[in-house]
Amino acid sequence: MEGAGGNLSELYSSSKRLSMKVRDALERLERLEFTSTSSSSLSSSTAAVAGSSDDQATSIRRDINQIQSLCADMDRLWRSIASKPQRDLWKRKVEQVSEEAESFRTSLDKYQSRRQKRMQEAQERAELLGRANGDSHVLRIFDEEAQAMESVRRSSRLLEDSFATGVAILSKYSEQRDHLKRAQRKALDVLNTLGLSNSLLRLIERRNRVDKWIKYAGMVLTIVVIFIFWRWTR
Structure with missing residues (x-):
């Protein structure tokens, strides 16, 4: 059982480090979103920002999947602990990390949904501007x-x-x-x-x-x- 506890501690430490990494990455992504939303012109720098956002979102989703995988391993291990107080303690810790990972995933999904909406609106505006000259007589x-x-x-x-x-x-x-x-x-x-x-x-x-x-x-x-x-x- 001590081996299970040791493995749990290592997995828990890894999951917490990943959680901190994901939280910081989400904050940077939101700042990047605010910067790109404030800019009204479509330039090469804006396109570069959009590409960087996609890369960061992909990396964040990969880290979230890893956290949830660690939670699945920790969930299997805490059930094998003989001491009930220790088992309850690890149960709460694992649930906390799992809920945090799910919150990260929800935030990332919302960000990507907003970004998709902005891209669609930008495309519609471009199409309208492209038809503006042809519809001027109307x-x-x-x-x-x-x-x-x-x-x-x-x-x-x-x-x-x-x-x-x-x-x-x-x-x-x-x-x-x-x-x-x-x-x-x-x-x-x-x-x-x-x-x-x-x-x-x-x-x-x-x-x-x-x-x-x-x-x-x-x-x-x-x-x-x-x-x-x-x-x-x-």
Whole structure:
């Protein structure tokens, strides 16, 4: 059993050294990832960094596999220890190293997944930029259509404002007509009371008809101006 304990100690020491090596390598890999992500240009140095990352990732995965292999050997050995306290102690140590190795593997898988995603996005951006020159006329068409739509919206707003102004003018004409009618009735009552001649009354009536035609002509002219402005802004 002492031989088993001795072998366990050696294997455990080897696994801990490898764990420290893998941890340091993962930290360097993450720093390298941050450096390559911060660079926006695709240069030869960036390509060299990517190649170095691949080499380091391969080396890290190889060390993780070795740690897990050592854990399998240690797991077989601690079961053969006769003393239960020693057996429990080594069980916890082996489980700790095994969990640490699994954590390293998860971190490495996440790193490679992120790197694969970045490479795919970079390739898609390159393809889009490559098609940009060929699709520039489509972008120009979209821009012209957007400008035309904006012009139509402006014309529509101007037409609505003009229509509202015309309605307000016609409303004022209607109010003035009512005022004139009331004034006419009052004047006729006064004239009848004073006994003025029928010729003067006819003159007033003719003047009222002339004012009415002037009012109607003004309404028609307003509508024609609004229609011409609407046709001009289309």
